[in-house]
Amino acid sequence: MDAGFGEAMIALLPNLRRYALSLTRRGDQADDLVQQTVERAIANAASFDRAQRLEPWLFRIMRNAFIDQTRRQRREGTKIDIHEIPEALPTDPGPGLEARLMLQSVEAAMAELPPDQREILHLVCVEEMSYAETARILDIPMGTVMSRLSRARLALSERLGIR
Amino acid sequence: MTPGAYSGQDRDKDGAMQIDDETLMALADGELDPARADEIRRAVAGDPDLQARLHRFEETRRLLGGLRKDATGEDPLAAMIRAAAAAPHPVQEAPRPANLNRRPWLAAAASAAVVALGLGWWQWTDAPAPGIGAAELAALESLSSGQVQPLEDGGELAMIASFRASDGRLCREYETARDEVLRIVLACREGDGWQERFAATAQQGGADYRPASGEGSIDAALVAIGAADPLTPEEEAVMLRE
16 A cells, blocks of 8 residues: 555545444444444555545445444444434534534434435435446446435435425 | 436427436436436426426435535544555555454453354254254244344344355344353255354353354355355345245
């Protein structure tokens, strides 16, 4: 692994933290997941094709690590109220109150969606992955990306009252 | 698929363009090629219904984009990555606990000591596998991965994951907890029943925890059946119905 690769990965750490939080919905598990992802990425840096974008490659590693982790989770429930996760809520004082309330409604509406819909919304609309990249990260056909994403968008817009 | 390869369009018998949701979404997401995007935009411009449908996709995209917060300060992992990048030799996987990606399980089984590892492979025979009780068989047939159900003797069963073996059969990994004993099992569908392919037990309460590793590990068992990644919930549901 060279310094350029390292810096590129460092620049994507915020994105990894966001995706980890979206997958695990818990701050402590998300931290573990990011660390595991980074360790695996460093160990496998040689296998990364430099012609590809780094971001989808890292997301795929993270998703596989998450599946490994999930396999090992026993009783720890997945039903966590979004308001119990301070990290999941926008905390920066930047946007005005109204904008922050809107962000909170979006977070809350996302939290009510099935996990597969939440995940695809996050990858495409938050992380700005293309449909093709998303298909590779999730290991599903492009047609499935589009149908699932479209259903998720319509479900979200219903919950947010967008007509 | 290349942008624009998706058509999603038809014309009804009056010649009016029918545009489906996925095409409108692809337009909102910038996934259509420019010519196709122009065509759809022209159709949308003259049709309030299409405008309303497009608006839902544009608006959800815009709102979700607001969740992309800028990070403040340097990430604590940055230093670790720089150190790895500066390593003079190609980085090898650092020495670490064999159960690195078992951390959540380790936590769950905190201070459990493995007293018996297991132990190998049950032979492929027609005899019912020892250890698979009726409740476990029922769970194998129907319980989704990630779910926990009580067992008849007061224990508890957690379904961990499902896999497709290289020969196509369904295999499932689960754990049972009974009287302080954790049992980890990999079972594969065999005819109308299930065969145990791997089992290991861990006794809770010891001072140390030793992960199952090497020959007798669940990982080795998964490799031996040729399992790829765990099945998705959808794939699992389909295979359970078969």
